[in-house]
Amino acid sequence: MTDLLTLIVAKYNYWLYVILMMIGLYAMITKNNLIKKLVGMNIFQTAIILFYVSIGYKRDATIPIIQNAHGGHDAHNAVIHAADYINPLPHVLMLTAIVVSVATFGVAMALAVRIYQRYQTLEEDELRMRLVDVGPKE
Amino acid sequence: MDNYPALIVIAPLLAALFAGLAVWIKERLSYPIALLGLGISTFSAFKVLMQVINSGTIQYRMAGWAPPMGIEYRIDLLNAMVLLLVSSIAFLNLVASFKSVEQETNDRAGSFYTIYLLFVTGLLGVTATGDLFNLYVLIEITSLTSYAMVALGDRNRGPLASLNYVFIGVIGASFYLLGVGYLYLKTGSLNMIDVANILSGIHGSSTVLTAFILIMIGIWIKMALFPMHIWLPNAYSYSPMAFARVVAPLMTKVMVYVMIRLMITVFGYDYIFDTLNLSDAVVWLGTIAILAGAVMALSQTNLKKMLTYIIVCEIGYMVGGAWLGNELGMTGAVLHILNDALMTFALFLAVGNMVYKLKTVELTDLKGLFGKMPWTMAGFVLAAFSIIGVPPTCGFFSKWYLILGAFEAGAYHFAAALIISSLICAVLFFKVFEICFFEPMAHDHGESHPPVKIKEAPISMLLVSGFVSLSLIVVGLYSGTIVNTIILPFLK
Numbered sequence: 001m002t003d004l005l006t007l008i009v010a011k012y013n014y015w016l017y018v019i020l021m022m023i024g025l026y027a028m029i030t031k032n033n034l035i036k037k038l039v040g041m042n043i044f045q046t047a048i049i050l051f052y053v054s055i056g057y058k059r060d061a062t063i064p065i066i067q068n069a070h071g072g073h074d075a076h077n078a079v080i081h082a083a084d085y086i087n088p089l090p091h092v093l094m095l096t097a098i099v100v101s102v103a104t105f106g107v108a109m110a111l112a113v114r115i116y117q118r119y120q121t122l123e124e125d126e127l128r129m130r131l132v133d134v135g136p137k138e
Numbered sequence: 139m140d141n142y143p144a145l146i147v148i149a150p151l152l153a154a155l156f157a158g159l160a161v162w163i164k165e166r167l168s169y170p171i172a173l174l175g176l177g178i179s180t181f182s183a184f185k186v187l188m189q190v191i192n193s194g195t196i197q198y199r200m201a202g203w204a205p206p207m208g209i210e211y212r213i214d215l216l217n218a219m220v221l222l223l224v225s226s227i228a229f230l231n232l233v234a235s236f237k238s239v240e241q242e243t244n245d246r247a248g249s250f251y252t253i254y255l256l257f258v259t260g261l262l263g264v265t266a267t268g269d270l271f272n273l274y275v276l277i278e279i280t281s282l283t284s285y286a287m288v289a290l291g292d293r294n295r296g297p298l299a300s301l302n303y304v305f306i307g308v309i310g311a312s313f314y315l316l317g318v319g320y321l322y323l324k325t326g327s328l329n330m331i332d333v334a335n336i337l338s339g340i341h342g343s344s345t346v347l348t349a350f351i352l353i354m355i356g357i358w359i360k361m362a363l364f365p366m367h368i369w370l371p372n373a374y375s376y377s378p379m380a381f382a383r384v385v386a387p388l389m390t391k392v393m394v395y396v397m398i399r400l401m402i403t404v405f406g407y408d409y410i411f412d413t414l415n416l417s418d419a420v421v422w423l424g425t426i427a428i429l430a431g432a433v434m435a436l437s438q439t440n441l442k443k444m445l446t447y448i449i450v451c452e453i454g455y456m457v458g459g460a461w462l463g464n465e466l467g468m469t470g471a472v473l474h475i476l477n478d479a480l481m482t483f484a485l486f487l488a489v490g491n492m493v494y495k496l497k498t499v500e501l502t503d504l505k506g507l508f509g510k511m512p513w514t515m516a517g518f519v520l521a522a523f524s525i526i527g528v529p530p531t532c533g534f535f536s537k538w539y540l541i542l543g544a545f546e547a548g549a550y551h552f553a554a555a556l557i558i559s560s561l562i563c564a565v566l567f568f569k570v571f572e573i574c575f576f577e578p579m580a581h582d583h584g585e586s587h588p589p590v591k592i593k594e595a596p597i598s599m600l601l602v603s604g605f606v607s608l609s610l611i612v613v614g615l616y617s618g619t620i621v622n623t624i625i626l627p628f629l630k
Contacts, residue, residue: 028305041308048316055323090322093271097315100278107285108304114289114297127298 013054020047034115034122038108045101049094056090064088142182142189143198143211146221147263149178150228154255161248168248169236172255176229179262183225187218191623197268205268206329212268215628216472219620220265220395223476224388227483228258234487234602235380237595238494242378243290250290254381257283261392270318270328270404273396274311277360280392281307284373284385292376299372306359306369314356320349330404338406341413350405350414357400361393363453364427371446379490382442387482390449391475394456398471401460402629411463421547424458425555427451432562441492441499441570445485448525448566451559452478458552459540465629467543472625473617474536477524480610481533484521487603488514491595507574510593513600515574517607522567524610527560532614539621 008015020043027040064085116122119130153175157168190196190213198211213221232254243250260280267273285307288300322328324345325336340346362370370390374382401410411417431451438444456478459471491514492499492507508515524531537556544553594600613620 025309028309034301037305041305045308045312048312048319051316052319055319090319096271096275100275100282100311103282104278104285104304104308107282108301111285111289111297111301111304115301118294118297131295131298 013050013057017047017051017054020044020050032124034112034124034127038105038112041108042101042105045097045104049097049101052090052094052097056087058083058086061086140198142186143196143213143266144200145182146179146186146225147211147259147266149182150175150255150259150262154252154259157248157255158252161252165248168251172251173229173232175255176225176232176258179258180222180225180229183218183222183262186213187222190215190218206327206332209272210268210329211266212331213266215624216395216399217265219476219624220392221262223479224258224261224265224392227387227479228254228261228384230602230606231380231384231483231487234383234490234599236598238490238599239378239380241494242380246290250287250378250380253283253286253290254384257287257381257384261388264392265395268330270321270330270333272328274315274318277314277396278311280389281311281360284377284381284389287381287385288373288377291378291381295372295376299369299376303369303373306366310356310359310366312356313352313359317349317352317354317356320345320352324349330399334404334406337404337409341409346409347414350409353400354397357393357397358457361390361397361453361457362450363423363457364430364450367427367431367450367453370450371443374446374449375440375442379486379493383483383486383490386446386449386486387479390453391456391479394453394460394471394475397457398460398468398475407463417461417463418549420461421458421549421552424454424456424461425549425552427454427457428555428559429454432559432566436562436566439501441489441501441504444501444566445482445489448485448563449482451563452482452525454559455537455540455556458549458555459543462540462543462547462549462552464543464546465626466539466546468629469621469625470536470539470541470543472628473539473621476620477532477536477610477613477617480606480613481521481524481531484517484603484606484610485525487599487606488518488521491517491599491603494595494599495593501570501573504570504574510591511595512592513594514603517603519571520607520610522563522570524614526564526567530614531610532617533610535614535617 024040024042024044024047028037028044031037031040061084064087066080112122115127119127121127121130153171157171157175160167160171186196195212195214198213199205200209200211203209239247239250257280260276260283263276264273264280267276285300285304288303289297292299318328321333324340324343325333327333327336337346359366374386377385401407428451431447431449431454435444435447435451438447452474456471456474459467459474462468489499491511492504495511496503520531524533527534527537537560541553541556544550544556
């Protein structure tokens with residue numbers, strides 16, 4: 001039991017990402033309103049960003065900019081410990097992933113606007129009823 | 139010219155930029171720009187394929203940065219083949235699309251071509267890249283453009299089908315991204331070859347297993363393997379015909395390519411078939427996908443929707459074949475990527491011609507179509523024979539490899555599913571032929587029988603349709619050559 005507790009406390013950011021991801025997935029599956037589903041989708045994507053950011057982080061480390069690398073005396077002799085610097089690559093990857101998720105969210109919002117203009121509702125059950133009225137095709 | 143690998147992807151990307159700008163200047167310019175971009179891309183893909191066949195794998199370093207730091211395009215026989223397939227189908231469809239885009243997307247032709255080019259750029263990039271994260275970004279480019287395209291289609295259903303596609307597509311892509319995260323955690327690299335080298339030492343790791351499962355589920359959602367297929371039929375059947383013609387043959391097939399690439403190049407046979415022992419379960423999944431897809435196709439009353447369920451069925455062929463775990467099955471799966479893309483393209487071209495003339499393709503609307511559109515129907519019959527698997531057409535040969543592979547692996551249920559689905563497809567298409575050929579047109583069941591007037595689709599659409607349908611037989615006849623020069627050397 002204490003083992004489990006220490007595991008949770010030591011890696012709380014990973015537990016948080018799993019919980020966030022499940023909240024997002026739950027919203028996407030169960031919510032009736034399309035905008036709420038979209039919010040769920042965004043939480044889901046953000047959870048993965050949290051995961052990546054956690055991968056790169058190291059305790060007591062700083063940003064990977066080496067001071068006096070150019071021109072400072074004895075810069076070339078200074079030993080660089082990888083453990084002193086956080087890994088920037090996952091963070092940079094997440095910039096791209098954020099761009100992708102913003103673009104997806106934008107497209108999805110635009111679609112929601114189109115649906116609202118056509119059917120005057122964003123509730124899924126009402127939409128389903130109106131689709132029956134429209135029939136299988138126009 | 140050593141820059142052909144980059145040119146394949148860059149040409150349509152730049153063309154998309156200019157086609158988008160042309161909308162403000164003169165909208166009619168965007169079509170020739172698109173044609174030019176995809177023309178260059180197809181030519182480069184052909185050059186690259188020849189180069190790869192003659193002198194082996196090409197490693198193209200973007201901006202000269204060496205992997206694993208830089209992003210690398212790694213083109214071997216498998217992606218050279220898929221690149222040529224994607225670029226030429228996209229090009230041919232563009233030739234056929236001019237009239238139908240005019241008809242379907244009133245005043246928005248320029249935007250249509252821009253999104254179309256971006257979509258093709260994404261597909262080509264997915265095929266060419268040798269970097270796991272780059273793959274994710276390009277998959278998302280393809281998906282984002284297809285969301286937009288589906289919404290351009292049917293006014294009533296399009297946006298809703300598209301939004302459902304967004305939800306499921308995002309889940310798929312996120313699972314893939316998460317899996318790549320776990321792989322990065324363990325290997326510290328994103329380059330496929332580099333990851334593969336590091337992975338070979340740590341097969342037992344549970345992190346790698348997690349990564350593998352997450353990535354596979356992500357890719358399966360994107361390729362619409364049976365229980366995860368629900369987005370596909372609506373999205374494809376409510377999108378504009380000019381887009382459905384290119385997304386139906388290519389999107390799912392490129393995802394199958396990604397799966398095979400990850401299986402062979404990144405994780406490796408040893409890991410998948412010896413360490414994991416999952417192949418039985420996945421072959422069963424493929425078997426169920428085949429049967430479910432075929433049965434659901436049988437219950438459709440709309441031709442377009444029926445064909446989308448046949449795609450679900452064909453995905454089962456390729457997934458099952460790739461997971462049989464022997465060379466014959468893998469050969470069949472790779473050959474089926476090529477053949478199925480061509481067959482589906484030919485079918486959708488024929489259906490596109492029908493939609494152009496008839497507006498809807500409910501099965502009941504098709505009465506007397508053989509008299510009215512004889513050339514379109516000839517193309518449709520050839521493509522249908524190929525899906526069923528009648529010998530001289532290419533569909534037969536890949537099915538033959540798959541069945542041989544199934545027997546070698548002892549997966550008799552998979553072989554049985556292949557044969558049953560062929561029979562169901564035969565029933566399905568002969569039902570369509572019967573309606574088209576024997577039932578008279580709705581309005582002339584009076585006493586007098588006036589000779590039926592031929593009302594064919596525009597010549598550009600007919601030519602492409604005819605060309606692709608004939609290529610089914612040509613590819614079928616040369617499938618021995620394709621297997622010996624491309625697929626077997628790749629699998630060795």
